[in-house]
Amino acid sequence: MRIISADVVVIGGGGAGLRAAIAAAEADPGLAIALISKVLPMRSHTVAAEGGSAGVVRDDDSLDNHFDDTVTGGEWLCDQDVVDYFVRHCTEEMVQLERWGCPWSRKPDGSINVRFFGGMKVQRTWFAADKSGFHILHTLFQTSYKYPAITRYDEYFCADLIVEDGRVRGVVAIEIATGEMVLFHCKAAVLATGGAGRVFRQNTNAGIVTGEGMGLALRSGAVLRDMEFVQWHPTCLPGTGILMSEACRGEGAILTNKNGDRYLQDYGLGPLDPWPRAKAMELGPRDRLSQAFWHEDKKGNTIQTPHGSAVNLDLRHLGEKKILERLPLITEAARTFAGVDPVREPIPVRPAVHYTMGGIATNVHTETSISGLYAAGECASVGIHGANRLGSNSLAEIVVFGKVAGERAAHYVRSARPVSPGRTERQAEVSAARVLRLLGNERGERLAEIRDAMMDAMEEGVGLYRTESGLKAACRTLAELRARYRRGIRLDDRNRAFNTEWLAAIELGSMLEVAEAMAHAALWRRESRGAHQRLDATARDDRRFLVHSIARSGGDGAPQIKSAPVTITKSRPGSRVYGGAGTKAELT
Amino acid sequence: MTDTRTIRIEALRFNPETDSEPRLQRYEVPFTPDMSVLQGLQYIKDHLDGSLTFRWSCRMAVCGSCGMMINGRPHLSCETFLRDLYPGPVRVEPLDHFPVQRDLAIDQxxxxxxxxxxxxxxxxxxxxxxxxxxxxxxxxxxxxxxxxxxxxxxxxxxxxxxxxxxxxxxxxxxxxxxxxxxxxxxxxxxxxxxxxxxxxxxxxxxxxxxxxxxxxxxxxxxxxxxxxxxxxxxxxxxxxxxxxxxxx
CATH class of the missing domain: 1.10.1060.10 (Alpha-helical ferredoxin)
Structure with missing residues (x-):
């Protein structure tokens, strides 16, 4: 095993990981910072974020507005102290990205333009056309070249964390090109590994979004929080799940059913006029819009496509000039992947899994329950999303809390005591042997069989609307799949060098555990709140469930689910109202 | 779907651990009109041969992972469609001018x-x-x-x-x-x-x-x-x- 010594290891080279590495390097340029990623950083899924990132900038907006939209949007399951920190730091991070070269879209006078997103009182979304994540990621990646303290280990797959006496001591990784096992000794580690949307079949996520950071943390003794809250984005291409950004609606696109009706007015988002107006109709939040689709589908009001039912996302009235200027990526994607030209026809769309609102539980400092281990971005549950994430809060989250994680990790390193490397190395050998065993199975199932069965179980039992019996069935299936996985996957590929089948098998082990945590947390939460809807418990139940869920690893068995308090500071739980009367808003 | 056809994909295989020379391997792949070359390769990986090695991620032409030579020309495999290459065969090779790490994966x-x-x-x-x-x-x-x-x-x-x-x-x-x-x-x-x-x-x-x-x-x-x-x-x-x- 190759051994590398670092002070801080950042796992994941997307927006959160890059921001963390840069923050650590700025906090202490003398540190040895290892940035390890299973793909080249610019391939990370941040690249696919489209619509933009929140940051209060308009005179008619305020931090209180951003706070209220976030906490209301999350149906009071957000930790309000963390939301408060978050909204106070979004704008400076957007400015920081601007200084680093991010090509934000501008007004004619050269100042920053912002657009509407769902559930926002005032326009607050900074955007770079509809390639905001792409530009943020490339800006951060390119800027990272300025910092000699950062050494990148591109295409290193993180296979395990080494934790001793409650402190993180090392990271075991596979150098993908050679298959060599590598131990990174470290004093602190930051998990920035992204979400887990690929445990579902229809999702907007890149193939790498497999949740193994969450799995690693869970197995190492950290806990996952609020895993039942999975966000369905309402406007995705049927079949592939490719995202048609919320920016479409932010720019004025409408949703119609097969009769041409703007059906959202039937689901508490109306009345229709005056249009557009903030927090109404198509500018409602994602959970409500996805749920409205489900009901329209039940009523038979959807359009049938070869990949399932759909409704129309209609941009035509925006005109070709605006569509091409503001939404070039979705125009190109609709043409290429759906064969539809949004300038001339509506785009058929349906909900697909988009975002993992739960994750590795951290406090506002991004500290997990393991000393020296931090988590930021989609893999983490820092507490800002609650039961439903507000669109454009996730890009802001990766930079705001990526920075916190990098600074905290750098600070922690100074106080970390030296340890005997021998013990860490012995543990790493055990980890490596376990991972290598997967290569040698003579008998077993094909990887894709177990993976596809997992996706089916999640779609079937842990979907937009859930029931006790459906969730129990999903939990049983997932337990069986974990048992089948333990009995063995037989790989076609027995080589060490660039064996992506082997890596997918390791990923699948984590995906099954993460999927199980989602299903069990959803079973435990016997109420409906935000993105978690139970047909057998349709009301919100603040008396019993105004709490986070916590999932702790049960080893080979099911995870244990408990509750943990939600921090409420200034916004008392109330009713979550969208639509209603309001004034016509200006589309910028 | 009913309109499934079959197309031959010829993939260049090379494993530095075991091969002295690259070789072509042929796969018969069922496809529907909406399937990309990348989805054809994923079909092979899932069902026919788990050892075929290629990079991919976003499958929507923004991450830049899945470039390869397709019938001798550089393309993103996620936005190149099998229907447009029918009746085939479709030859996939690693991007020209780069050292090969394995199969379709080049050294970047x-x-x-x-x-x-x-x-x-x-x-x-x-x-x-x-x-x-x-x-x-x-x-x-x-x-x-x-x-x-x-x-x-x-x-x-x-x-x-x-x-x-x-x-x-x-x-x-x-x-x-x-x-x-x-x-x-x-x-x-x-x-x-x-x-x-x-x-x-x-x-x-x-x-x-x-x-x-x-x-x-x-x-x-x-x-x-x-x-x-x-x-x-x-x-x-x-x-x-x-x-x-x-x-x-």
Whole structure:
């Protein structure tokens, strides 16, 4: 095993990981910072974020507005102290990205333009056309070249964390090109590994979004929080799940059913006029819009496509000039992947899994329950999303809390005591042997069989609307799949060098555990709140469930689910109202 | 779906651990009209041969992972459709001009070093506190460099570039486009720190204006134009004019 010594290891080279590495390097340029990623950083899924990132900038907006939209949007399951920190730091991070070269879209006078997103009182979304994540990621990646303290280990797959006496001591990784096992000794580690949307079949996520950071943390003794809250984005291409950004609606696109009706007015988002107006109709939040689709589908009001039912996302009235200027990526994607030209026809769309609102539980400092281990971005549950994430809060989250994680990790390193490397190395050998065993199975199932069965179980039992019996069935299936996985996957590929089948098998082990945590947390939460809807418990139940869920690893068995308090500071739980009367808003 | 047809995919296989020479392997792949070459490869990986090795991620033409030669031409496999290649066969090979790591996966390390050489970040005149807010940049100033900021680093342009084929040290189309992107940014004064990379033997002068790079770019970046604008800059720099004008 190759051994590398670092002070801080950042796992994941997307927006959160890059921001963390840069923050650590700025906090202490003398540190040895290892940035390890299973793909080249610019391939990370941040690249696919489209619509933009929140940051209060308009005179008619305020931090209180951003706070209220976030906490209301999350149906009071957000930790309000963390939301408060978050909204106070979004704008400076957007400015920081601007200084680093991010090509934000501008007004004619050269100042920053912002657009509407769902559930926002005032326009607050900074955007770079509809390639905001792409530009943020490339800006951060390119800027990272300025910092000699950062050494990148591109295409290193993180296979395990080494934790001793409650402190993180090392990271075991596979150098993908050679298959060599590598131990990174470290004093602190930051998990920035992204979400887990690929445990579902229809999702907007890149193939790498497999949740193994969450799995690693869970197995190492950290806990996952609020895993039942999975966000369905309402406007995705049927079949592939490719995202048609919320920016479409932010720019004025409408949703119609097969009769041409703007059906959202039937689901508490109306009345229709005056249009557009903030927090109404198509500018409602994602959970409500996805749920409205489900009901329209039940009523038979959807359009049938070869990949399932759909409704129309209609941009035509925006005109070709605006569509091409503001939404070039979705125009190109609709043409290429759906064969539809949004300038001339509506785009058929349906909900697909988009975002993992739960994750590795951290406090506002991004500290997990393991000393020296931090988590930021989609893999983490820092507490800002609650039961439903507000669109454009996730890009802001990766930079705001990526920075916190990098600074905290750098600070922690100074106080970390030296340890005997021998013990860490012995543990790493055990980890490596376990991972290598997967290569040698003579008998077993094909990887894709177990993976596809997992996706089916999640779609079937842990979907937009859930029931006790459906969730129990999903939990049983997932337990069986974990048992089948333990009995063995037989790989076609027995080589060490660039064996992506082997890596997918390791990923699948984590995906099954993460999927199980989602299903069990959803079973435990016997109420409906935000993105978690139970047909057998349709009301919100603040008396019993105004709490986070916590999932702790049960080893080979099911995870244990408990509750943990939600921090409420200034916004008392109330009713979550969208639509209603309001004034016509200006589309910028 | 009922309209399933079958197409032959011929994939170049090479495993440095065991093979001395690359070979072609043929797979019969059922496909529907909406399936991309990438989805064909995923079908092979899932059902026929788990050892076929290729990179992919976003499957929507923005991450830049899945570039490969498809019937001899560089493409993103996620946005190239099997229906358009029927009746086939479809030959998939690693991007030209790069060392092969395994099967369709090329070694990208050289490109990453070239990115470092062009200093791909804003060099600003003075540090201003963030509290002063964002810089002003008019839509016209944004437009000046915007096209060159669209590069997804998919490396198709390197596979298309005959000069890169002859000289792997050539900084090449994507990195030189990025150099141009930063030089054209109204917030940047880094022209002089990037000049050495542009002026070097392996810089802009290596380009022989074939233009195939711009033709294969899936994002409409025009690397040939970027490179050749920098020839003008480089010549001015040689004459000492550029530096006198303050680098812009």
């Amino acid at each position: 390390a050289g490109f990453l070093d070239k990115l470092a050489a062009i200093k791909p970040y804003i060099v600003s005149a003075k540090e201003r506190p963030l509290s002063e807010g964002p810089s002003r940049q008019t839509p016209a100033q944004l437009d000046a460099y915007y096209q060159y900021s669209q590069c997804i680093n998919c490396l198709l342009c390197y596979a298309a570039c005959p000069q890169f084929g002859l000289n792997p040290d050539f900084i090449g189309p994507a990195a030189l486009s990025l150099l141009h992107r930063y030089n054209l940014d109204s917030r940047d004064i880094g022209w002089s720190v990037r000049a050495d990379a542009a002026n070097a033997d392996v810089g802009v002068w290596e380009c022989t204006v074939v233009g195939y790079c711009s033709e294969v770019c899936p994002k409409g970046v025009d690397p040939m134009h970027a490179v050749n604008e920098n020839k003008v800059n480089s010549a001015l720099d040689y004459l000492g004019v550029k530096r006198l004008l303050g680098g812009r």
